[in-house]
Amino acid sequence: MSKSDKPLFSHHEHALEKEYQVCPECGSELTIKHGKSGSFFGCANYPNCQYTRPVVEHERVEDKILPGSECPKCNHNLAVKQGRYGMFIGCSNFPECDYIEHEEEKQLIEIPCPSCHKGALKEKTSRYGKKFYSCDAYPKCKFIVNFEPVKGVCQKCSFPLLLKRNMAAGIKYQCANKKCSAMQSA
Numbered sequence: 001m002s003k004s005d006k007p008l009f010s011h012h013e014h015a016l017e018k019e020y021q022v023c024p025e026c027g028s029e030l031t032i033k034h035g036k037s038g039s040f041f042g043c044a045n046y047p048n049c050q051y052t053r054p055v056v057e058h059e060r061v062e063d064k065i066l067p068g069s070e071c072p073k074c075n076h077n078l079a080v081k082q083g084r085y086g087m088f089i090g091c092s093n094f095p096e097c098d099y100i101e102h103e104e105e106k107q108l109i110e111i112p113c114p115s116c117h118k119g120a121l122k123e124k125t126s127r128y129g130k131k132f133y134s135c136d137a138y139p140k141c142k143f144i145v146n147f148e149p150v151k152g153v154c155q156k157c158s159f160p161l162l163l164k165r166n167m168a169a170g171i172k173y174q175c176a177n178k179k180c181s182a183m184q185s186a
Contacts, residue, residue: 025051065092073099111151114161114176115143145176156182 021030021041028045032055043049066089069078076093078101089101113119119137126132133149135141145163150173152162159177162184171186 023049023051025049063092071097071099073097111149111161113137113141113143114159116141121145121149147174149176154180154182155184156180 022028023030023043023045026043026045026049028043028049030041030051030053031044032039033042033052034040039055041053041055043051063079063081066078066080070076071078071091071093074091074093074097076091076097078089078099079092081088081090081094091097091099111121113121113135116135116137119135119141121133121143122136123131123133130146132144132146134144145161147163147165150162150164152173153160154162154175154177157175157177157180159175159180161176162173163176165172165174165183173184173186175182175184
């Protein structure tokens with residue numbers, strides 16, 4: 001058997017097999033299970049034993065009080081906390097007070113929707129964290145753009161909306177009409 005014929009891991013050196021692990025609650029074997037949030041160790045005696053633990057231990061950060069800050073609901077101090085979706089600022093009096101500081105959304109100058117002429121364009125964030133701008137009359141109007149809208153008229157097709165683009169040559173304005181897409185200097 002040559003070097004290239006050997007498997008990457010032998011039976012005894014498999015990456016997930018560290019040692020025989022036992023459940024601290026009932027003494028049964030722990031096995032790797034897969035759930036909607038990823039892999040975890042679970043007791044083989046399930047459902048009689050409900051013990052689980054993550055495969056990878058994440059470092060837990062303690063809440064850090066922000067001196068000089070005040071909760072607008074209950075006047076306790078605010079704290080930097082770690083939650084399921086990352087770090088956030090919330091009231092140190094949790095669970096009695098459920099205040100969470102939200103990032104203030106950027107308010108656009110009232111730009112009317114060029115498609116339906118009834119709604120206005122609002123900044124939104126996709127589930128992947130990308131910003132986009134869509135008509136607030138959704139679902140009746142499905143107008144959407146990925147770049148910041150600016151009031152203006154296209155010089156080529158007279159479409160009533162331009163998009164602000166940061167290009168290598170500086171800021172340019174692009175026609176929001178997908179059929180035109182003409183560029184103008186700032």
